[in-house]
Structure formats: structure tokens, C-alpha cells
């Protein structure tokens with residue numbers, strides 16, 4: 001039997017779990033793709049390629065060259081450019097595409113969340129909520145928050161390219177515990193937390209800690225989902241690949 005080639009667009013824990021499970025499915029060959037943003041990425045098992053494809057034309061060429069049969073976009077919910085490129089390239093080639101997106105977070109009693117639609121909107125809102133800010137949206141968003149009146153703790157996997165004196169950088173990648181997050185918020189006397197609605201268990205503890213301490217959260221809404229088949233769990237994605245690619 002000729003193996004069906006599945007390209008998993010990754011950069012998330014779900015993508016790694018998917019690659020691991022699909023690696024054990026007879027008749028499926030998985031290739032995982034990472035953008036190469038993180039210096040020491042946690043690698044999925046199996047074949048991995050790293051780096052951009054070169055926009056839609058590059059992705060189309062790559063999919064052709066590697067005779068890919070199925071694409072699963074398991075990128076982060078905020079990796080909207082990659083997702084858009086996957087939609088366009090698979091559309092051009094007539095390949096099946098599945099989007100795997102873990103559900104977003106849900107506000108609970110006691111939360112004080114302020115929903116915004118962009119990082120710029122978040123940056124504009126923060127000064128009205130507090131002056132000691134925990135930023136968890138990623139190092140690349142740091143410049144948008146520049147404000148000499150505020151103090152920032154910027155938690156990220158890799159350091160930002162540069163930062164001003166009112167920014168302290170904390171390198172970490174989780175998973176995080178509620179106790180650890182409570183300690184962090186207290187130690188740095190955090191008055192406002194900024195987060196993307198990334199969803200998932202790995203980084204949700206900060207939201208529980210913020211609720212307990214009455215710290216307001218500026219929550220950045222996800223970009224819209226593309227018009228493509230979408231599932232929320234790795235198990236559902238495995239099932240889709242088995243059926244969608246005619247395997248199993």
C-alpha cells in the first residue's frame with residue numbers, strides 16, 4: 001500500500017500529539033512543519049521540516065513536490081496568515097484541509113475580562129486598568145504596548161529583540177500551575193494581565209490566579225476561523241484523517 005502523506009502545520013501541543021498518534025496509523029506518513037520562530041522548539045516525533053514555505057506559491061510547490069495528500073492546520077489560533085495560506089494552497093490543488101483548533105477560554109463567575117479585537121486595542125485599554133502589567137501575548141507583540149507610564153513583566157519563550165527599562169523579561173514556556181501563577185502575580189504586584197484567547201490547559205492557570213486575586217484580564221479575541229472543516233480535539237482530527245484520506 002502506498003502511504004498517504006499528511007502535512008501537519010504545527011507549533012502547538014495539539015500538533016505534536018496529532019503527529020504522534022498519526023505516526024502509529026498504518027498507511028499514513030506524517031510530516032510536521034514548524035515556522036522556526038522558537039530557538040529550541042519542542043519537536044514532534046517523526047519527520048519535521050522547519051521554516052516558512054514562501055507564501056501560498058511556495059506552499060503549493062512544496063505540497064506538489066512532496067505529493068502531499070492531506071493537510072491538517074494545527075497551528076496556534078492566532079497564526080492566521082499560515083492558516084489563510086493553507087486554505088488558499090489546498091484550494092488551488094483540490095486537497096483536503098482540516099483545521100484543528102482547541103476551544104477558546106470561557107469567562108467564569110468572578111472573572112473580570114475585557115475582550116478586545118486586536119493587540120493595538122489591548123494596548124490602548126491597559127492604562128485605564130492598571131500600571132503593573134503581565135504581558136503573555138508573546139515577545140513580538142511587546143513593541144505595541146510601549147508606554148513609559150507603565151511597568152511590564154513580559155513572559156515569553158524567547159527574549160524580545162530589545163526592550164526598554166520599564167520592561168522585565170521572564171523566559172518561560174509553561175505548563176503553569178495555579179500556585180505558581182498566584183505567586184508570580186503577587187510577587188510582581190501585577191494589576192492587569194494581557195492574554196490572547198489561546199485556549200488549552202497549559203496556560204490557563206494565569207486566568208484562575210487572576211480571578212482569585214481580582215486582577216482584570218485584557219483578552220484578545222481570536223481571528224475568525226476560515227471556511228474549512230474544523231475540529232477541536234486531536235481525537236477528532238485523527239478520525240477525520242482516517243476517513244478523509246481514505247485510510248483505516
Ligand code: NAP
Nearest residue numbers: 010011033034035052053054055075076078079080081082
Ligand atoms: P503566522 O503569522 O500565521 O505566519 C507567518 C508566516 O510564518 C507564514 O506565512 C509562514 O511563512 C510561516 N509559518 C507559520 N506557521 C508555520 C508552520 N507551522 N510551518 C511553516 N511555516 C509557518 O504565524 P505566527 O503567528 O508567526 O506563528 C508562527 C508559529 O508559531 C506557528 O507554527 C504557530 O503555530 C506558532 N505559535 C504562534 C503563536 C501566536 O500567538 N501567533 C503562539 C504559539 C505558537 P511562509 O509564508 O513563508 O510560508
